[in-house]
Amino acid sequence: GGGERPGIGDAGGTQGAADRCAPSRTLSPGAQYEGVGITSLLSRGHAVVVTDYEGLGTPGTHTYMVREAQAHAVLDAVRAAAQVSGSGVTSTAPVALAGYSQGGGAAAAAAELASDYAPELDLKGAYVGAPPADLVQVADRIDGGLYAAFLLYAMAGQLAAYDVDPATHLNETGLTALAGAAETCVAGSRAYAHLDSATLTHPGQDFPELVRSDAELAGILAEQRIGAPGRRPDVPVMIAHSVTDDVIPYRTGRDLGRRWCAEGARVRFDPLLTPTHVGGHVAALPRMGAFLDATLADRWTADSCGWF
Incomplete structure (x- = not known):
């Protein structure tokens, strides 16, 4: 379609703690386990910006599960990409956030903080998969x-x-x-x-x-609690979580959605029946893509508040 190419701030799931685990080190040789999801977003015509997070691939300790640090890393990556010639991202392009597991928490926190921390971004929505909100x-x-x-x-x-x-x-x-x-x-x-x-x-x-x-x-x-009183995204959000998640409890994602709803956010909540944490990630990919397409195009998205 017309207009600027949309950008996706992709927040990776748990990579590990060593510098060699960083997505910037694993994407090129094809060793990145989230490559399928990234490729699916690229195939939809989006520019995808993947963050390494603070201390992963760079000096210092990886600030794993530190809410503000992870949120800032996701938003800063999108900001930086707009300054890089040939990145496919411009400073005025519509942007969405996406992540699962650690990345779900990072995308969720970034969605909460974006209006204050990065108000210049034209943020349209966020996909939050299996967020470790508590x-x-x-x-x-x-x-x-x-x-x-x-x-x-x-x-x-x-x-x-x-x-x-x-x-x-x-x-x-x-x-x-x-x-x-x-x-x-x-x-x-x-x-x-x-x-x-x-x-x-x-x-x-x-x-x-x-x-x-x-x-x-x-x-x-x-x-580190996401969805604390007074914090909510200002854009539509989709939360997806497997009811049989064996890593992050289903209620953790569901309750985040409920807290956001109570704060007045627009939340679509998708319970998944695919077994396990990894299974939930794979099952959610088509829904994620359709949701992000809709938000980036300013199309209507479902609001589940009051129904989950």
């Missing part, structure tokens, strides 16, 4: 399970962002695990599967217990 709920789900390494990524990212010495909370075993996980990508994270986090902390509490009982950590995690 990190305590996610910790309850994955602690001691197949994805236990993600808790190490989150612990490292949160402590680094808030300048907290890990030794304050972790024993020698915990510090060793934290350092080891920092060198892994998501494929290598299985080395920490079923890790008992209670063996890593000074008080012998598992991570979910620790972040509830320690006032400093509880405060840090409260800062």
